[in-house]
Amino acid sequence: MTQLHRRVALIAVLAAAVLLTLAAPVARARVASPWDAVEDDGLEREMDADDEPFFISEAERSNTLKVMRAFAAAMPSLGWSGADFCTWAGVRCFDTNVSFIATGSLATGTLPEMPDDVDYSLVKLDQINLFDQNTGITGTLPSSWSKLHKVRTVNLGYTSISSTLPASWSSMSSLRFLTLSSTDVFGTLPAAWSSMSAIEQIVISRTQITGTLPEEWSTMPNVRRIHFQQCNLYGSFPASWARMPSLERLGLQNNNFCGCVPDSWLTSPTLWVGVDAKHRMADCATAHACAETTTPEPVPSSSGSAGEVSGSSSSSTATTAEPTPSSSGSAGEVSGSSSSSTATTAEPTPSSGSAGGRVRHDRRADSEQLRLGRRGVRVVELEHRHDRGADYEHNVPHAMPDPVPRSELHVVRTRQLDAVQRVLPRIRADSWRVVHEAHW
Structure with a gap:
């Protein structure tokens, strides 16, 4: 019986050590993103x-x-x-x-x-x-x-x-x-x-x-x-x-x-x-x-x-x-x-195709980049090509305050991670291409 008691005690000690290890905070490596320094x-x-x-x-x-x-x-x-x-x-x-x-x-x-x-x-x-x-x-x-x-x-x-x-x-x-x-x-x-x-x-x-x-x-x-x-x-x-x-x-x-x-x-x-x-x-x-x-x-x-x-x-x-x-x-x-x-x-000579001496550029096919995410949780960088000025407000989570501007890079941060997770499948299914994704 004494030997049995010793085995039980040893098992209990080992189990406690495992639980303490799992409960301790784990240091996670941060995956650097090239746009980390940018914020709106x-x-x-x-x-x-x-x-x-x-x-x-x-x-x-x-x-x-x-x-x-x-x-x-x-x-x-x-x-x-x-x-x-x-x-x-x-x-x-x-x-x-x-x-x-x-x-x-x-x-x-x-x-x-x-x-x-x-x-x-x-x-x-x-x-x-x-x-x-x-x-x-x-x-x-x-x-x-x-x-x-x-x-x-x-x-x-x-x-x-x-x-x-x-x-x-x-x-x-x-x-x-x-x-x-x-x-x-x-x-x-x-x-x-x-x-x-x-x-x-x-x-x-x-x-x-x-x-x-x-x-x-x-x-x-x-x-x-x-x-x-x-x-x-x-x-x-x-x-x-x-x-x-x-x-x-x-x-x-x-x-x-x-x-x-x-x-x-x-x-x-x-x-x-x-x-x-x-x-x-x-x-x-x-x-x-x-x-x-x-x-x-x-x-x-x-x-x-x-x-x-x-x-x-x-x-x-x-x-x-x-x-x-x-x-x-x-x-x-x-x-x-x-x-x-x-x-x-x-004065520069305008091109023959311009009206009133000012060249108008085609706005129908602009490449955009968007980041949705939350610091410390998830960052996703996306690239999108839209045609004919198509509005892509439907791709923005409800947590966002307004349509994401079609500028070269516009960063949106939200604390509502679930909103980001809900929209990602739709974004991937639409005309967006994920160019960078990081988890930490």
Whole structure:
């Protein structure tokens, strides 16, 4: 009996040891994703809306109401009335912030100028999202939005905005995410935007912006992603942009640049660069050389509209000649290089296929990437090609606040893992392709 008791005791000890081992926390290796550093703070905050009650002071409510009424007057289709803006369609209040998200056919009208009788330090609006090609938003980008010091996200992609880029927006000191892709914005990139100290992501692809990449932007401390695909930009690639300390992704395909990608871009261990292949070729310095040009006073186009080249008033030698676009109407390829060593920088010659001197790009087949997930649980990266501008809102979990924008990369984080798991089978069955999946 004694031997039997000893065996039973030994078995009990071993069983206890196994149970303790299973109960101990297990260290799990984290699978790194190339997009881990990217997030859309505006949407992430929105997903946390239920976590904190909404509270602002009476003065903040009063000043915010004046700004929201300016939007109501400019977009009467919203049907906003009364003084409680938190109950208005497309308005969401959480924590101490107010988001205006009106996609689809909800909003039609123009973007309002900001009223003068407002203390903008007390305005709590932090997101303006009017994304969607079906919105009837027209007009220009108001210079007075520079007063909106608390706004962190502006998404006007796929609207009918036709405007230059306001240099005054450099005063939007909290702006982190700016999307103007697939609109009719034109003109040059404002050098003054270099003072946007908070900006993290700028997406202005498939637009009519022209001119060169501003050297001044190299001082932007926090910008991580810049996308200018399918525009009318030209000139050389500024080597100084490699000095942006936070820059991770730079998309410049299908423009009219000349010369080679700087070595400082290619040797950066953290920067992904997207350019046309000709700028990486061994003969890029000669086959696609930037012509040395004398740049006196810029010569505007005969119409005086989009695309005027801003240059120095004094004569100097530079490598920023505007190339002549090919007759095929492509926004990306340049037909040959200048054979003359000196020329006068002038308004670019529009392709024969454009209307009103401005090339319109086909929006029907854009590749998109989307990430659905929850930090510490699951990350899935997806690539999608949609035709004829097909809406893919049906692919978005109910937990998401609005359709996922068709920008180059848009990140959505949700705490509701079950919503992500529900939608994945439908995504895989549709026209999406999983390009990265990680579990931890």
